[in-house]
Amino acid sequence: MRVTIAEVARRARVSKTTVSRVLNNKADVDAATAVRVREVIAATGYIPSAGAVGLARGVTRTVGMLVPGVTWPWMGEVLQGVADVLEAKGYGLLLSTASRGADSLDGFSRRVSAKAFDGLLLVEPPDAVRHLRVLHDSGLPVVMIDDRGRRPAFPSVGTDNRRGGAAAARHLLDTGRTRLATVTGPHGFGCTSDRLNGFHDGVREAGLALDPRLIIEGDFTSESGEAAILQLLATGPEFDAVFAHNDLTAAGVLAGLRKAGRAVPEDVAVIGFDDVPLAAHTQPPLTTIHQPLREMGESAARQLLAQLAGAPPPEAPVIVPTSLVVRESTGAPRTAG
Amino acid sequence: MRVTIAEVARRARVSKTTVSRVLNNKADVDAATAVRVREVIAATGYIPSAGAVGLARGVTRTVGMLVPGVTWPWMGEVLQGVADVLEAKGYGLLLSTASRGADSLDGFSRRVSAKAFDGLLLVEPPDAVRHLRVLHDSGLPVVMIDDRGRRPAFPSVGTDNRRGGAAAARHLLDTGRTRLATVTGPHGFGCTSDRLNGFHDGVREAGLALDPRLIIEGDFTSESGEAAILQLLATGPEFDAVFAHNDLTAAGVLAGLRKAGRAVPEDVAVIGFDDVPLAAHTQPPLTTIHQPLREMGESAARQLLAQLAGAPPPEAPVIVPTSLVVRESTGAPRTAG
DNA sequence: CTGAAAGCGCTTACAG
DNA sequence: CTGAAAGCGCTTACAG
Missing domain, CATH: 3.40.50.2300 (Response regulator)
Structure with missing residues (x-):
């Protein structure tokens, strides 16, 4: 049987309101009460239901990510950069693939409408996406990751x-x-x-x-x-x-x-x-x-999180610089005879 | 303003119960009523809130996936296989990375406890995971994808x-x-x-x-x-x-x-x-x-979905066969002089 | 410092 | 065939 906030409240002999307060570190809770509640929480291993919190607060602490496909050799790095910053901040990553064409986009825009996430990361989005009405209508914060150099329809990060x-x-x-x-x-x-x-x-x-x-x-x-x-x-x-x-x-x-x-x-x-x-x-x-790539992923995730925290979206694309990696395919030419 | 089931009900002049019924294709709705409700749904672009449905029904239609990291060259294929079958069935994919060690696992097991997903896919899980109490306690359906050939603690798919x-x-x-x-x-x-x-x-x-x-x-x-x-x-x-x-x-x-x-x-x-x-x-x-790899991902996802639908977990690991790909690094040896 | 009550947006017995 | 009401598990004014 899953333990709920009601159960914790009962055991700690307080109201659910009070439990909620210590859960969210609100001020104005008697120190002794707080200790008691925390003990019960620890003893029961209570973790608030993500769904219930989300419904009550109107946010999911989850970020959606739409990628063209996940087998491209450089996708992994982008994904890892995104995952690293999201996870560090306690956000979940809901991954969608556009690999099945229109069908994928349908399913995806359903999730947008269903408010399954708080913000969205778009990697080299197919053109169709930029015109998804739901995206504009929903007012969902969006950041695009694109090295294709197209004029961005959303805040974006790219490379030079x-x-x-x-x-x-x-x-x-x-x-x-x-x-x-x-x-x-x-x-x-x-x-x-x-x-x-x-x-x-x-x-x-x-x-x-x-x-x-x-x-x-x-x-x-x-x-x-x-x-x-x-x-x-x-x-x-x-x-x-x-x-x-x-x-x-x-x-x-x-x-x-x-x-x-x-x-x-x-x-x-x-x-x-x-x-x-x-x-x-x-x-x-x-x-x-x-x-x-990894830095681009990190940067995009950070920007999106900033927007979720209320920051205004940057007006210009963010550019992460490239760098030269010298291996053996370049080097001194054969000395002219 | 987001349209809710209450708004749809009001416009269609029926109760929320009835709207819910047509939404979920229950029998016993008058044909004309159903048509009217559907019209309102179409006109308003109404999509039920994933969070609210999840809370009421107790399921999320989301599958969690814990991977050791996403930059490994073969991870992309596994992920794509998983994503393809999940998306086709309307399930979301919540991706977690174990790349930050104990921290990652903490965040991950929180999500398990928070019931953020209905089932779990584990790719070459670190040993710590197999001992996560939450996994056993929660009764969460789990399928492991592992080519390391260890004795599986969960239903698993591997290769030969x-x-x-x-x-x-x-x-x-x-x-x-x-x-x-x-x-x-x-x-x-x-x-x-x-x-x-x-x-x-x-x-x-x-x-x-x-x-x-x-x-x-x-x-x-x-x-x-x-x-x-x-x-x-x-x-x-x-x-x-x-x-x-x-x-x-x-x-x-x-x-x-x-x-x-x-x-x-x-x-x-x-x-x-x-x-x-x-x-x-x-x-x-x-x-x-x-x-x-892709087939392993597909197979694992299909198995998990089957378990979510009530099927018993297979007792033996599922094995997807390897195949020989002949390129140029093998071929006829130099003829002995 | 604390709690009762309403509300988030759905589903589901239950009654009619 | 249909709806009022309770419930899912939280949060948040509001009142004390």
Whole structure:
């Protein structure tokens, strides 16, 4: 039999009101009474029912999180960052997946309407979500986590794709490369243009320019990286470095270069973007631009909690900076004979 | 202003009882009345408050899930499997992480006591969890997902590590290898001994035996794989194949062989275990024993839901079989000169 | 410092 | 077929 506040009150010979007061550390409770109540609580192992407290107070101390899917290699880090700060503050995390399309969104918006959580974290939300009427109507605090660089419809945290691209260019230039190629992400993604523009920035700062024939569009798969390199090798101008817009593409680039008999980093340097677990285990290990995924998760969760506490939502997106992780796929070029 | 059942009742000119009845599709409601109520529900966009329903009914339609951490490479698949079946059935998923140690477990057991969910999924639970008094006291339905092969304290789903080990041996033998080495997981893990025993089984079935000097203990890191190979190469007997107890270790084995100038698969074949995303991108791509992680998640979730529906917990662990994924790290050996 | 009562938004016997 | 009332387990004015 579950012990309730009524049972605690009975045993401590006080009213439920008083028990509630000591539970919530309100002032104005006689010290001796409080001690007695606490003893009963400890003895019975009483924990207030989350549901009942929620109904009475109108809050759930639970945060919803909608993610496109949870198998993406970088999702784990984001999730862990979120979970860490939420748990530290005693909040629950109600996870929803948009992997089943419209059905998922239906179920999800039901939960919104059912007030199953106090606030919401949206990771790279499908466009449909931004138009969910319930979200706007409900006045639910929302924070978006998005590295796609779209104009946010909600307060958001992202990373600095443009500076990351610039850092990639600088690193290649600094290590003696001169003819830089790029395999981009899909056209139309904000992060693709940001990373590419940043790469341009970095090259331009050095007083150089990118050869447009060395910019190939990929689609974030390793296949696209390999195909791009093979094409470049067959028909393009010479190059001594490749910036791939994500690590998977970079892995494909490495595979393509290997097939063609080009040594990395001696003949060609390769740099990726993301720093997923894979990056440390390619051959050679991949230099890459680290996305601060865990920090983004933490930051988003903290912001949401602040809003729940009454803080106004920040008007500008919060940006967590990228960083350069140097491994072995970049390094000194083969000394010209 | 949120619309409540009282508001719906008022607008439809019936009692809350009747609204509740049509909401829950009870029989014995006049057809015309039901239509009227449904119209009001549609017009107002009314959704019952999850908290209120939960309090009245005593269930939350939410399942808790405790995981050791969410950044492990194979966690995503398990989570996705769980999420898919839970969402399809309209259940919520309340995710908890044990990554902050005792603190996490405290917060977690509070939620158990607070009846924040109807049932619980435990992934490779820390030993502390199995002794949580609340779990036993609360009578909460629990299903464990564990590939560590420990004797389960709860109904559980696992995979067949032993058969997986045997399949690895068979594959190596079938492709012409004769001197098989192994880099195991840490001593004391149930899965380590299962995979090793299975490997023995496979070798024995062929009428052969394992050379004990070719069995090296690793710790599931790529470093341990590389170190093991280097040691074997330096001081051990000859070998032409390596079975690593997980893919990360196998990646280390590949790195060690490369440093030593041994070609894979020509000189040495390598097979891993798990089939994490990394496995498809090592050089060469890794043949491995696939763990059915997503299916394990699905199966566990389905079982838990069945228990919530009143089914008795299965007495024996449910086993989802592994499968062999052949890539390029195994294949024909160099023809003996 | 303390308690009786109303209320949070539902469901469920019970009575008609 | 329908509704008034009690109950789920808390919190919170309000009164003393």
